[in-house]
Amino acid sequence: MTLSISKRVRCLMRPAAAALEPYDAAFSQAHINLSANENDYPMPAAAREAIDAAIARTPTNRYPIAMADELREAIAAWHGVEKDQVIVGNGGDELLFNLILAFGGTDRPLLVLAPTFSVYELYAKLLETPVIRLWRDPDTFGVDEDRAVEAAGRANLIIVTTPNNPTGNLSSPEFVARLCDACPGIVLADEAYIEFAEKGSSSEGLLVAHDNLSVLRTLSKAYQFAGGRLGYALASADVIAALAAVRQPYSVSVLAQVAALAVIERRFEFQHSIDRIRQERQRTLLALASLSDMGLRVWPSSANFLLVRLPHAAEARVRLRDEFSILVRDLSDTPGLTDCLRITVGRPDENDAVIGAITTILRGESQ
Numbered sequence: 001m002t003l004s005i006s007k008r009v010r011c012l013m014r015p016a017a018a019a020l021e022p023y024d025a026a027f028s029q030a031h032i033n034l035s036a037n038e039n040d041y042p043m044p045a046a047a048r049e050a051i052d053a054a055i056a057r058t059p060t061n062r063y064p065i066a067m068a069d070e071l072r073e074a075i076a077a078w079h080g081v082e083k084d085q086v087i088v089g090n091g092g093d094e095l096l097f098n099l100i101l102a103f104g105g106t107d108r109p110l111l112v113l114a115p116t117f118s119v120y121e122l123y124a125k126l127l128e129t130p131v132i133r134l135w136r137d138p139d140t141f142g143v144d145e146d147r148a149v150e151a152a153g154r155a156n157l158i159i160v161t162t163p164n165n166p167t168g169n170l171s172s173p174e175f176v177a178r179l180c181d182a183c184p185g186i187v188l189a190d191e192a193y194i195e196f197a198e199k200g201s202s203s204e205g206l207l208v209a210h211d212n213l214s215v216l217r218t219l220s221k222a223y224q225f226a227g228g229r230l231g232y233a234l235a236s237a238d239v240i241a242a243l244a245a246v247r248q249p250y251s252v253s254v255l256a257q258v259a260a261l262a263v264i265e266r267r268f269e270f271q272h273s274i275d276r277i278r279q280e281r282q283r284t285l286l287a288l289a290s291l292s293d294m295g296l297r298v299w300p301s302s303a304n305f306l307l308v309r310l311p312h313a314a315e316a317r318v319r320l321r322d323e324f325s326i327l328v329r330d331l332s333d334t335p336g337l338t339d340c341l342r343i344t345v346g347r348p349d350e351n352d353a354v355i356g357a358i359t360t361i362l363r364g365e366s367q
């Protein structure tokens, strides 16, 4: 059953909200889920034990410490910033919402480099924030940096996703710095996938010199904590204070706080699966690229997913699900992404399965 808003209720809603539909991610059971960019490698046993122990000793009768001081302290030490330069959220998504809540609004345009993460425009719509869309090159998904810097002057908020979801490519810290210099407002570097990128790709080093920069990170992707819901932002203390002013005080539960702290204390133990995913990304990229004579195109990626374009992608995605029990993300309806699917890089057996299934589909055979 899908959720739907009745006419009766819709006319009672705030107009910006009435224009939306419920987010009810078409989830179906499948053996292999490569649709949401999670890290499905086995969790390091010591990290899992530390999470369990931390949860077991945490009472739930008291409200959480609103600003999660201990967790922020650990994140600050990790990134070499002060505690008041860190804020945590119920996933990075909550911080994206709060960023637009605090810095958006009718006269405060948001600049995005499309195609990119759809959540930005969703929140902008809800929060009545105009969006300036600068389109990436339709062939390479590269950004026309000079045009972006020029547009930055007209934005109150810029989100640069690096690596970009769903195209997988990076924006350089040099470019992010140029945006910070040109923008009278706030520039967010959304680095949800940065752990999968080459070293030196992060813009966090720019925080010292650019007090309008914010860097978003999450434990959802590399750190196997999507279900735990913990994201954080780094920025100058006054920007963090603005985000703190609009947040729901208790959005990050005590259980999420202590579990996330355990993950962060053991973050080095996750490096093994991150490295494996990077190797598998290259192997899967090459295997898919070898299908180019059958009309498939795959783009290089610095994240834990690959963007592919293939004939009749929407149909292929349904066949992957129904005949092969493999879930991938269908982006074929997204402007600029005609016939594109996004495939998370999984474990070797999962990647073999998706390579095999796509080969079968492209050959016009049935399972």
Ligand SMILES: *Cc1c(COP(=O)(O)O)cnc(C)c1O
Binding pocket: 090, 091, 092, 093, 094, 117, 161, 165, 190, 192, 217, 218, 219, 220, 221, 226, 229, 230, 231
């Ligand atoms: C996954 C993702 C996030 C944040 O995810 P959370 O699970 O809410 O932390 C942010 N930005 C991008 C581009 C993402 O893909």
